[in-house]
Amino acid sequence: MRLILKLIIIFIFSTSVLALEKGETEITTEDGIEVFQNEKYYLLKKNVKILSDTFSLNADLVKIDFDKSLYDIVELNAEGNVDFISPEFKLNGNGEKLRFEVNIEKLKVEGIKSELITEDIEMFSDGYIEVNNINGNFSLIGPNSKLINETILIKGNSIKGIFSSKEDQKEVIFLDVFDDKISYVKNNDTEMFAKKIIFNNEISLIELIDDVTIIRDGEKITGNYGTLDTKNNSYKIKSNDKTKVKVIIQNNE
C-alpha cells in the first residue's frame, strides 16, 4: 500500500514537472492574486505553490516584487509554513518567513525552527538564517542558532561567518560566534566554550574570549582567553590577573 502511495506521489510530481517547459515557472494559489502595477509587486494568496525547473516553494502568502513585468522578479517574500527545495542547488529549508533578493542572491529564512540545509552544511535557528550566495557571508541570529558540517558543530545566539567561494564545497573560512550566556564549538575531539569564539581559516586559529572552557580527552581547562591551532590541534589558555587557569583531569575509568 505504501509503495502504491509512493508511486502515485512520484507520478503526480513527475507529470507536474514534465508539464513545465524549460525556464518556466508555474504558480498556483487558492485565493487569487493581487497585482499592483505602479508599486510593482503582486501578492499570491493562500496555499501558494511555486514550481520551476530549479526549485519549488510552498507558503501561505507570497509577495513578489518585479521590475519591468511580472516575470522579471526582483524579490520574493513568503510567509506562513514556508518550505522550499532546490535539487539543482542541493538546497532545502523551511521557516515562518522567507526573503530572497534575486540580484544579490541573498536568502533569509526567519522564525521558530528555521532550517537551511545544503549538501555540506546544516543551519538552524529560532531567529533567522541569512546567506549571501555572491560574497559567501552568512548569519544565524537568535535562540537555538546552530551550524553543523562534517567536522564542526557551532552553537550560539549570534553566528556570523563567510563561506569559501569554491564552487564544489561551501567550506567555512571565517566565523564570529557570540552568546552572552555561552557559545559552543565542537571541532573533531575538542569542545570549546566561550562568550565569543572567532575562527580564521587563513591562519588556522580559533580564538576564545571570556569564560573560556576547553574539553579534550577528559581534560577540562578554564580561563579567560584561549586559542586553538587547528593545524596541529594544540591549544593555549590564558587568564587575567585576578583569576587563574584551572585544569580538571577527569578519571573516566
Add this chain to the structure above:
Amino acid sequence: MIIFSKRLSMINLEISDSKINIPNADISKPKFTINNETKKIYVTANKGNFLNNNEILLKDNVRFKSNEFSIETEKVIFNRDNQTAQSKTKSLFKSKNTTISSDGFDIFDSGDRIVFYGKSFVILK
C-alpha cells in the same frame, strides 16, 4: 436600426459603439478607454447593457488591453464613474512572458491594481 451614441462626461473615460444592432444589448461592440497617469486601457466587448447610471454590463469576448497587458473574459460590470471593473467569469491575463488564469477579477485605481479571484494559475516564462 437603433443607434446609440453616448458621450460620457468624464474627462478620462471615452465610450463609443458601432452601428451594428445586437438584440438584448443596449450597446453593441462597445469601446471604452480608461486613462490614468501612465497608461491607457482599451476596453472592448460584443455587447453592453446599462445596469444603472454608472454601471454597464459588458458581455461576450470582453477584452481589456493596454501596452503592458490584456485581460479576456466573458462578462464584466464596468463602473464608468469610478473606473472600476468586476468580473466573476473565468479570466485570462496576458503580459510579456506571463499568463494568469483565474475565476474572475476586479480592476481598481484606473487599472493600476488588479485582483484576480479564486483558484489562480500563473505561468512565468
